[in-house]
Amino acid sequence: PTGIGATQSELEWAINSYTLVFAGLLFTAGLLGDRIGRKKVLLFGILVFGIGSALAAMSASPGELITWRALMGFGAAFVMPATLAVLMNVFERDEQPKAIGIWAGSVGLGIAIGPITGGLLLEHFWWGSIFLVNVPVVVLALIAMVILVPDSRDPKPGKVDPVGVALSIVGLVLLVYGIIRGGELADFTDTTVLLSIVGGLLVLAGFVWHEKRSSHPAIDITYFRKPAFSAAVAAIALVFFALMGVTFFSAFYLQSVRGYSALQSGLLIVPLAAAQMIFAPRARLVVDRFGARAVCTVGMLLVAAGLACFALFDAGTPVWVLCVVFFVQGTGMAHIMPPVTVAVMQA
Known part of the structure; x- marks a missing residue:
């Protein structure tokens, strides 16, 4: 069999069950990391994500796939906040912008590797292989975390x-x-x-x-009175909104409208990922030269321009135009994510 016979709605929920659980638990997972130790939470999250991936690969029905995708989202929710908390604990304040720049650049690497690997696997193996490939990566990550990552927690977590x-x-x-x-x-x-x-x-x-x-609040609401903090949170939300929207839309546009294969579609996303990888680790140098406000403003304008271009795409838009738009989009994101993440974490 080539698939599990999912309807359009079931396909959407295979994506959305992950998002729903991930978004719902992110805040709580961050709090737990502060209380019981970020390394423990990180290891737990990666392990659950790996188990969810293996089970998703073996799904025999759309309902099973939706369930295991939700389990993957549950694991991922514990990974995301812990990675940044570990970075802030390991690196001194003056080294944090560089570390976060590399972290943001690795997001670009993930954007590049994901669709290309997925495309290759779909061309040569069954659909479940795109989930199964996560398992060896998870095993390697667990070994690296145990050896390399120091544990840390909030020294005064207060009452729950x-x-x-x-x-x-x-x-x-x-x-x-x-x-x-x-x-x-x-x-x-x-x-x-x-x-x-x-x-x-x-x-x-x-x-x-x-x-x-x-x-004993779970979060100190007064943080949001700091304009730098509130603006940075808004900026990072908009960037991820744009990033997820672009990658989700592109898969359907490139395959359903343009007729490209899964692998070809993955390769066309490479300019966005390449820009992210090239510029994100160096964003701190541009911020040092021009200031965070100017750099983020130009970055947001580039992202907005890229999104506006998507409204003009049709079945005959030249491939080089797509590549340029993706690259512009990635360049804008690469100059927003590191400085605003640094602003949030240091606030």
């Missing part, structure tokens, strides 16, 4: 805030579900979509209200 944690999970899950459902229906005025999004926003407003009044 179970109400705040519960509100954050419910609020984020409702909000993300509403956005996903709106995309699935291509209608953000649908009752289920509006109820989910409004409900999520109301629960998150309740979370903020609770955190302001709590003697």
